[in-house]
Amino acid sequence: MSIVATPIGNLGDITLRALDTLRQADVIACEDTRHARRLLDHYDIRAQLLAVHEHNEQAAAAKLIALLAAGKRVALISDAGTPGISDPGARTVAAVRQAGFRVTPLPGPNAATAALSAAGLDDPAFHFVGFLPAKVGARRTALEGLKSIDATLVFYEAPHRIEETVTALAELLEAEREIVIARELTKLFEEIVRLPLAEAPAWLAADDNHRRGEFVLLVSAPPPREGLDAESERVLKLLLAELPVKQAAKLTSEITGVAKNDLYQRALEIKDNSPP
Numbered sequence: 001m002s003i004v005a006t007p008i009g010n011l012g013d014i015t016l017r018a019l020d021t022l023r024q025a026d027v028i029a030c031e032d033t034r035h036a037r038r039l040l041d042h043y044d045i046r047a048q049l050l051a052v053h054e055h056n057e058q059a060a061a062a063k064l065i066a067l068l069a070a071g072k073r074v075a076l077i078s079d080a081g082t083p084g085i086s087d088p089g090a091r092t093v094a095a096v097r098q099a100g101f102r103v104t105p106l107p108g109p110n111a112a113t114a115a116l117s118a119a120g121l122d123d124p125a126f127h128f129v130g131f132l133p134a135k136v137g138a139r140r141t142a143l144e145g146l147k148s149i150d151a152t153l154v155f156y157e158a159p160h161r162i163e164e165t166v167t168a169l170a171e172l173l174e175a176e177r178e179i180v181i182a183r184e185l186t187k188l189f190e191e192i193v194r195l196p197l198a199e200a201p202a203w204l205a206a207d208d209n210h211r212r213g214e215f216v217l218l219v220s221a222p223p224p225r226e227g228l229d230a231e232s233e234r235v236l237k238l239l240l241a242e243l244p245v246k247q248a249a250k251l252t253s254e255i256t257g258v259a260k261n262d263l264y265q266r267a268l269e270i271k272d273n274s275p276p
């Protein structure tokens with residue numbers, strides 16, 4: 001089965017290999033058949049379609065496996081971009097692989113990497129989050145967990161939730177961080193702005209157009225951590241002499257109350273700087 005990335009807006013963004021594969025497919029599994037038909041009509045592709053979505057993924061996977069077993073060529077697409085990335089596909093892929101069939105990725109458009117490529121943030125590490133939970137409490141918990149990750153954070157958001165999500169980011173993450181708001185990538189009204197996170201809610205409120213379309217949000221990595229207090233440093237070093245990094249950080253966190261992740265990062269630095 002071929003996993004085929006399709007455009008995230010501009011219909012020119014499809015690879016030659018994707019077009020060949022879709023043209024040769026006997027069956028194309030897709031999220032929404034009407035949406036897929038519009039896309040495929042544009043390229044004059046007439047394969048049979050089979051809907052695979054959240055609610056029927058298990059049954060649809062069984063049908064795809066039967067088709068593969070009958071020697072049919074099957075491709076999987078999503079509504080936009082790369083299947084399996086904040087889109088259905090993972091369970092189908094797992095089932096098809098489990099049944100012993102080869103799964104081949106055909107790379108192509110993806111909103112997260114498109115935004116990262118044009119953002120100019122110089123941190124090499126990024127952490128893909130996708131959509132944050134919609135409920136306030138769950139979103140807050142998720143952000144607390146993401147706060148200490150030493151990497152650019154990558155979020156997806158839809159227009160109806162963009163304001164509350166950006167407000168939550170500005171309230172819960174450090175004010176020194178920057179945000180890149182990438183809107184309508186590859187489309188007519190594409191816009192990519194970079195600004196201090198604290199200013200982002202006002203930027204969105206300033207113009208109705210700023211809140212329209214599909215969004216990727218990139219939040220730059222957290223500011224460097226301040227050093228540990230002397231007692232936590234002492235406990236960590238004592239435990240590190242006897243225990244692996246992860247365990248030493250965990251126990252020190254239990255003893256001192258300092259965040260485990262901060263202790264883990266410091267433990268790695270201590271290990272790196274200690275003589276072999």
Ligand code: SAM
Pocket residue numbers: 008009078080081082083084085086087109110111112155156157158182183184185186187214215216
């Ligand atoms: N599978 C897709 C991919 O590879 O990027 C993502 C699908 S997810 C259901 C849809 C979300 O991706 C949108 O709500 C938006 O956050 C982001 N997205 C998709 N197309 C976009 C675009 N052209 N510009 C900005 N964000 C986009």
